[in-house]
Amino acid sequence: MASPTEENYLKTLFTKADKNGEIAITELSQYLKVSAPTANSMIKNLSQQGLVNYEKYKLLSLTARGKKEAAFIIRKHRLTEMYLVEKMGFGWEMVHEIAEQIEHIDSPRFFDRMDELLGYPKVDPHGSPIPDKNGKITAKTLVKLSDCKVGDTVTLSALANSSEEFLKYLNSKQLQLELKLRVEAIEPFDQNMKIKYLRNRVEILSQMACNKLLVEKQL
Amino acid sequence: MASPTEENYLKTLFTKADKNGEIAITELSQYLKVSAPTANSMIKNLSQQGLVNYEKYKLLSLTARGKKEAAFIIRKHRLTEMYLVEKMGFGWEMVHEIAEQIEHIDSPRFFDRMDELLGYPKVDPHGSPIPDKNGKITAKTLVKLSDCKVGDTVTLSALANSSEEFLKYLNSKQLQLELKLRVEAIEPFDQNMKIKYLRNRVEILSQMACNKLLVEKQL
DNA sequence: ATAATAAGTTAGATTGATCTAAATTATAAT
């Protein structure tokens, strides 16, 4: 029922909301690259449909129904990304753009078949969790690499940001998910981290980068 | 550049035009399930863009550019259908609906990768030719089964109509492309054909069905 | 040749998604 435009709003509301599930309408409009009045009128529409909690001048949040709808769209997006990487051989930096379009395809069968062929994956190629058929998300609790201390050995499990730039940067350092990383040292001045991985590879990663690397302690 | 709506017009213009490449605007509007005035205004738009030859009250046709654009969309549609059947295990009767949506995805890479994974197929699951990357179509010259005579042995190569109903009918008779068929007899009264295939299977097919079965003599 | 019918076009309205400019409300700063 939801148009691609409406689906994009729900998805952004879901993924960009803060810890309390709230977001300001102007911030939302920026993510969606539309003007504030455009977002304002669309939000009224979604509120009318019972998908968004909206009161004038207050922060926005999704209703239970809105969250469920959003989860279905995110499911379609992330299954697609996984399919493109695993079954079609695309690099993890190439799939977001395509998934951004395919997520709007209306065909439960199509996505369920992807899911089946992939063996019901739990996460997408960037480590983000894939909602199940009921819209339920089971996310591991991960910590930022930048919060780890010298001597910690961790598994790179997800990215807090999956921009093409960052993904290409990671490619250039042969950094990929499921890799074991060891914190060799931390520069007190700027928090740069010396990381060891892949037998003997050592790289200095900026705090900015380490902030976006989500890891699991041990495994 | 073309919207999904415009793409659907171009595709329909291409596939539903007569031998001279022409079609009436009302007929077009019926295929697209829009009113005649809607089609009229869209055709003016496409004509403005140099994709359609349009003169008031005359039949419509695609320009060279329009034909090329149309071929690209048809390429996306048919590659998708082939991919869905060959790589995702869908039945040939299930893929048109999905392809109708995926054909509007804007990502040359995505479709070229499908093409590559499929080994550059020449035809879709219904035997229709797939335009190449340059929009060139190479179609075999096929004849209708209904034009064959008793004793002819032919290969079922394509369908003149791929409606879900017809495809399910063919499924129920285990009729599929590349099958060798032999015309055993033709009923003079109604042109029903007695066809033998798959070792010893024999079926009586109506003229209506035989009209839509396109075959190649010998192989 | 005229009239009836069918096909195609024009006029005018609607809906969703978008914009800019202007007004209002909330928040922050003095």
Add this chain to the structure above:
DNA sequence: ATTATAATTTAGATCAATCTAACTTATTAT
């Protein structure tokens, strides 16, 4: 407590895609 600033909303316009009703042109039948 006022005032300045930032966020949000309202007003009003535009554009694509659609519709129905009315009109015009072409085709067909008598």
